Amino acid sequence: MVTMRDVAKRAGVSIATVSFVLNDTKPVTPATRERIELAMTELGFRRNMVARALASRRTRIIAMAYPALDHRFGFSAAEFFTSAAEAARQQDYHLVLWPVGNDGGELTELVGQSLVDGVVLMEVQLDDPRIAVLQRTRTPFALIGRTTALEGLTHVDIDFDTTVEDAVGYLHGLGHRRLVLVSGDLADPRFHTYGPYVRSEAAYRRVAAGYGIETIVLECSDSTRAGREAATRLLRDHPETTAVLVLNEYSALGVMSGLNRLGRRIPDEISVLSLMAPDTAALSNPELTIMRTPGPELGRLGTEALIRQLEGATPLPPPHLIPAKLHLGESTAPPP
Amino acid sequence: MVTMRDVAKRAGVSIATVSFVLNDTKPVTPATRERIELAMTELGFRRNMVARALASRRTRIIAMAYPALDHRFGFSAAEFFTSAAEAARQQDYHLVLWPVGNDGGELTELVGQSLVDGVVLMEVQLDDPRIAVLQRTRTPFALIGRTTALEGLTHVDIDFDTTVEDAVGYLHGLGHRRLVLVSGDLADPRFHTYGPYVRSEAAYRRVAAGYGIETIVLECSDSTRAGREAATRLLRDHPETTAVLVLNEYSALGVMSGLNRLGRRIPDEISVLSLMAPDTAALSNPELTIMRTPGPELGRLGTEALIRQLEGATPLPPPHLIPAKLHLGESTAPPP
Numbered sequence: 119m120v121t122m123r124d125v126a127k128r129a130g131v132s133i134a135t136v137s138f139v140l141n142d143t144k145p146v147t148p149a150t151r152e153r154i155e156l157a158m159t160e161l162g163f164r165r166n167m168v169a170r171a172l173a174s175r176r177t178r179i180i181a182m183a184y185p186a187l188d189h190r191f192g193f194s195a196a197e198f199f200t201s202a203a204e205a206a207r208q209q210d211y212h213l214v215l216w217p218v219g220n221d222g223g224e225l226t227e228l229v230g231q232s233l234v235d236g237v238v239l240m241e242v243q244l245d246d247p248r249i250a251v252l253q254r255t256r257t258p259f260a261l262i263g264r265t266t267a268l269e270g271l272t273h274v275d276i277d278f279d280t281t282v283e284d285a286v287g288y289l290h291g292l293g294h295r296r297l298v299l300v301s302g303d304l305a306d307p308r309f310h311t312y313g314p315y316v317r318s319e320a321a322y323r324r325v326a327a328g329y330g331i332e333t334i335v336l337e338c339s340d341s342t343r344a345g346r347e348a349a350t351r352l353l354r355d356h357p358e359t360t361a362v363l364v365l366n367e368y369s370a371l372g373v374m375s376g377l378n379r380l381g382r383r384i385p386d387e388i389s390v391l392s393l394m395a396p397d398t399a400a401l402s403n404p405e406l407t408i409m410r411t412p413g414p415e416l417g418r419l420g421t422e423a424l425i426r427q428l429e430g431a432t433p434l435p436p437p438h439l440i441p442a443k444l445h446l447g448e449s450t451a452p453p454p
Numbered sequence: 455m456v457t458m459r460d461v462a463k464r465a466g467v468s469i470a471t472v473s474f475v476l477n478d479t480k481p482v483t484p485a486t487r488e489r490i491e492l493a494m495t496e497l498g499f500r501r502n503m504v505a506r507a508l509a510s511r512r513t514r515i516i517a518m519a520y521p522a523l524d525h526r527f528g529f530s531a532a533e534f535f536t537s538a539a540e541a542a543r544q545q546d547y548h549l550v551l552w553p554v555g556n557d558g559g560e561l562t563e564l565v566g567q568s569l570v571d572g573v574v575l576m577e578v579q580l581d582d583p584r585i586a587v588l589q590r591t592r593t594p595f596a597l598i599g600r601t602t603a604l605e606g607l608t609h610v611d612i613d614f615d616t617t618v619e620d621a622v623g624y625l626h627g628l629g630h631r632r633l634v635l636v637s638g639d640l641a642d643p644r645f646h647t648y649g650p651y652v653r654s655e656a657a658y659r660r661v662a663a664g665y666g667i668e669t670i671v672l673e674c675s676d677s678t679r680a681g682r683e684a685a686t687r688l689l690r691d692h693p694e695t696t697a698v699l700v701l702n703e704y705s706a707l708g709v710m711s712g713l714n715r716l717g718r719r720i721p722d723e724i725s726v727l728s729l730m731a732p733d734t735a736a737l738s739n740p741e742l743t744i745m746r747t748p749g750p751e752l753g754r755l756g757t758e759a760l761i762r763q764l765e766g767a768t769p770l771p772p773p774h775l776i777p778a779k780l781h782l783g784e785s786t787a788p789p790p
Contacts, residue, residue: 203522212564402737
């Protein structure tokens with residue numbers, strides 16, 4: 119049986135220092151920590167580490183649960199993930215990504231193993247079965263997103279109301295009165311209770327009605343191909359449209375490319391605005407005008423909210439809802 | 455102390471069935487497994503699960519190590535990751551993503567905790583410090599990528615030689631003789647021993663020399679902005695160029711958009727081909743001609759190679775190197 123004494127000897131430090139590292143009771147320089155951890159792994163001190171994790175029930179690992187096999191793990195998701203990982207690292211935690219399904223089954227298996235201190239949930243459904251799993255297993259968690267019933271749940275999210283108000287307000291201010299929203303495909307079982315789609319579309323209907331604008335919503339799946347097809351439907355059924363708002367980041371690139379191919383000049387003849395986009399504007403030509411998703415902020419805040427919970431600190435102060443901000447590209451202009 | 459009997463009673467199954475699930479000794483229907491796992495979590499059987507993991511040293515979890523905070527986790531990475539997760543799931547493993555740095559420090563901390571059965575390494579450097587960490591800790595691993603010294607290492611990778619031969623052969627066949635390679639930025643410390651860049655550039659120099667084509671290589675960072683700047687340099691310094699090959703997926707979109715903005719018609723005046731691209735072709739207008747990165751295949755093969763190792767099965771049969779395949783878009787044509 120390898121002891122702390124063996125580790126201390128091999129690492130050339132005192133037993134007390136090994137203990138500080140093992141129990142996180144006192145800060146140790148990164149170099150010393152690394153030397154000790156190396157000695158532990160070289161000597162096969164692994165079982166003791168697991169025993170410690172078992173005893174203290176603390177691994178300093180947190181998991182981000184993202185249904186990567188059901189929801190496309192694209193630019194936007196990568197932004198949330200990398201900023202969350204960065205935030206965790208700054209507080210000396212490891213963040214790992216669990217690509218578990220949204221139904222709670224796989225999550226049950228993983229949390230059952232007590233491998234992590236807590237979980238950040240992404241791609242939250244309005245009534246999300248994963249929450250019951252986490253509550254039953256008493257796993258601390260934070261949501262990036264919102265269920266319908268939120269009481270007692272730690273969460274951060276996009277402020278969809280403000281985002282849509284700002285976007286429509288901007289286009290209305292340019293003079294646009296004939297708008298179309300290219301929404302998500304709520305008939306798709308993956309998305310029919312997906313918060314961002316449901317809330318954005320509801321906000322759009324409310325805001326458009328407020329301006330007295332006719333509310334036209336086209337459903338569209340989450341791909342550039344679907345976006346191109348939506349552009350065809352748009353010009354066929356609503357040729358008088360002067361501005362299009364698009365929910366999904368890939369659909370937005372597709373709508374623009376589709377309109378282009380159909381000979382519409384953007385933004386001279388028709389404006390395109392992407393409603394929830396990461397920094398993909400630079401990918402398109404002309405550059406898309408976007409409402410910039412606060413992915414970096416929310417990834418950080420969600421992780422921080424969870425870590426505060428784990429450490430018994432005061433809860434994250436508001437605001438917990440962050441709007442997407444208008445980022446002017448070249449795809450919007452006054453109507454012709 | 456919660457016993458297997460308690461779990462069996464709660465789940466309404468025999469103790470033997472609980473044991474099958476706990477020890478993986480006999481297949482059990484997914485529904486039964488879920489009922490048992492639910493009962494275990496509800497009764498707080500967690501410590502026993504960890505104890506089991508400790509005893510058998512098997513968690514049925516494998517980690518993909520990807521330096522997501524150093525290397526952009528983009529489309530291409532997401533393809534490798536999701537196909538690897540899918541392959542793991544099909545064999546009843548969980549794959550999780552560890553965004554640990556390339557230097558081996560964080561990896562040491564994570565593998566030291568014995569939380570996973572093995573590791574799939576991505577973004578492999580020619581001399582990768584993570585390999586020593588995994589070997590010291592006797593952690594089974596497989597590489598998606600290649601170090602310079604490969605002996606005894608389980609790996610799968612892109613066949614860069616064939617990929618570049620096919621790409622240059624295609625352009626040469628169209629009549630192009632004035633080519634430029636927009637390569638990665640090998641001066642960037644993140645990439646100076648990054649296999650895909652080093653191997654692709656070397657292959658290009660060899661193949662171009664073979665055709666008697668003047669070898670022109672422009673360095674370019676991994677972003678659309680950098681790609682646009684490269685387009686400016688290209689037209690200024692090498693205005694006679696009729697075809698451009700671009701290594702990085704984001705740079706490729708940038709080069710095309712940059713050439714567009716500078717008034718060059720693609721493909722009439724200049725052809726653009728993306729050398730290692732996931733399915734991003736549809737994002738650009740015109741659609742990029744790409745060498746399609748075999749991300750889905752390699753994610754699956756890398757995971758399978760690791761699982762075979764974990765289970766003492768025969769090693770993955772060759773081929774271990776898969777070329778990217780030409781996928782014709784609209785950005786290439788004979789020279790003017």
